[in-house]
Amino acid sequence: MNGEEEFFDAVTGLDSDNSSGEFSEANQRVTGVVHVDTSKSNGIGKVGERPPQGNGVRKRRTSLPAPMFTRSDFSVWSILKKCIGLELSRITMPIVFNEPLSFLQRITEYMEHVDLVHRASRQPQPLERMQSVAAFAVSAVASQWERTGKPFNPLLGETYELIREDLGFRFISEQVSHHPPISAFYSEGLRQDFLFHGSIYPKLKFWGKSVEAEPRGTITLELLKHKEAYTWTNPTCCVHNVIIGKLWIEQYGTVEILNHRTGDKCILHFKPCGLFGKELHKVEGHIQDKNKKKLFMIYGKWTECLWGIDPVAYEAFRKQERRGDPPRKAKSDADPEKADGDGADTVPGAQETVQVIPGSKLLWRVNARPPNSAQMYNFTSFTVSLNELETGMEQTLAPTDCRLRPDIRGMENGNMDLASQEKERLEEKQRQARRDRAREEAEWQTRWFHRGINPHTGTPDWLYTGGYFERDFSGCPDIY
Incomplete structure (x- = not known):
């Protein structure tokens, strides 16, 4: 599982397959409501439980053990140019291009703004619920x-769990x-208000730069109180300048988000940045x-x-805005944003913040990142x-949990040599296990x-079997 394609999958925040380049997304529907044992809902059980703060809330770390390594001394092109004519799947990218997380942990970042799901569940009207689901x-x-x-x-059989009582x-x-x-x-919601499930399998395309x-795949959100299910697929993600220039x-x-009970639909257009970067990051729908x-x-x-x-x-408002629009200035040849077919794609400059139309209602605002985020791979606090x-997690986590991966742990601690060695060892162990099964x-x-x-879409899916939180891990594979 080494190679250029592996790197491409990951810089997009997605995993990849060297043979097919495809991924897949999973879903599960549970009949009825799952009872949550809150005595164990901290994710580590009663054994080795982290002592609470004085206010009863556990304090979570606010920084990584070591800052990220600089990538300025490395370039994808410096590696690829030496491999012309070789099979792309044989090209190994340096671990310096990684971040110390498994893709399974990156999926969990969907849950950072789970308060929007709780809000949707509390809304009495389907239109308000859809607004929160869209956000x-x-x-x-x-x-x-x-x-x-x-x-x-992720290695085959790798898992990741996260339990947040506060969220x-x-x-x-x-x-x-x-x-x-x-x-x-x-x-699932600890208040038994929602189920959220899916699986990930993007199709990767390399366009040169x-x-x-x-x-x-389909993402499914079920609001149990309202007996509603919403399904959607994420937008396309594009990483520019993978060969040369700033990523x-x-x-x-x-x-398109569909409410399967009412037939309501939310259609959101994630705008491409355009020639002058005017539409960068914009969403309208x-x-x-x-x-x-x-x-x-x-x-x-x-x-x-x-x-x-x-x-x-x-x-x-839009009509008034169009009537008052000044004529567009012609773009001069000396403009630095001029497209260059052979060079790097120009990084669009920061545009003005969102222009709020009078009478609008705020649906969501992003959480501010920590001050040291740039030294921590641009991670959010979550x-x-x-x-x-x-402390004590090793005794209660599944032995396949990402937190126990030695290569990720080595990189997080700043030991890049150990991380590289362990990554190579784990991948060889995975290949040997595959040969043994064959x-x-x-x-x-x-x-x-x-x-x-998937009971809502009628399409093939991966469904949760259940039983994980009963913590019988006797049959888990030895992957680390």
Whole structure:
């Protein structure tokens, strides 16, 4: 699983497969409501439980053990130019291009703004619920802003759990397939208000200067109190300047969120940056009923905030804006933004913040990143805590949990040589296990997810089997 394609998958924040370049997304539906034992809902059980603060809230770390290594002395091109004519899957990228997280942990970042799901569950009207669900869907990609590091590709059978009583959810994911790579996840509200599940398998395309990750698979959110299910697919993610120049990310494409009970739909357009970067990060769209009547307009930036307003007020403002638009200035040849077919893609300059239309309602605002974020791979405060190994966790976590991966742990601690050695050892161990299964004609058996049909879309999916939080890990594979 080494290679240029592996790197491309990861700089987009996505995992990849060298043989097919595809991924897959998983879902689960649970019949009825799952009872949550809050005595164990901290994710580490009663044994080795971290002592609470005086106010009863556990303090989570605010920085990584070591700052990130500089990548200024490395370039993708310096490696690729020596490998012309070789099979791309044989090219190994230096670990310096990674970030100290598994892709399974990166998926968990969907949950940073889970308060929007709780808010949706509390709303009495379906239109308000859709507004919050739309904001949640947009917020799920916000953490990718300026995140050009590559997460570690999950090993087959790798898992990650996260339980946050303060945020009201618990989460489990598993790498259910290696060829193609498929990461399945499932989360439930500790107040029994929602289920959130899916799997990830983007299709990667290399365009010479950029790598585009086209999303595949369906994400499902169920609001149990309202017996509603919403499904959608994430926008396309593009990483520019993978060969030369400064890496930068944009999201574009249309996201359609469907309420399967009411037929309401939210259509969101993630705008490509355009020639002059004027549309960079912009999101615009609307909520419509089953008869396609527009009920609510939505606008903002996926890196910043999302606003909504009544369609009549929105159109009135846009008409006034168009009438008052000054003529566009012609672009001179000396303009530094002029496209260069052979050079790097120009990084768009910072544009003005979102222009708020009078009468708009704020749907979501991104959390401020910590002051030292640039030295921590541009992680958010939520992300910084994902790989923290609390005292006693080793006795209660599944032995396949990402926190126990020695290569990720080595990189997080600043020991790049150890991280590289361990990464190579784990990948060889995975290859040997695959050869052993082939010799014995044995198929890989997933532990916490199984193949099935998404009950809302009727399409093939990966569904949560259940049982993880009962903590019987006796049959887990030895992957580390």
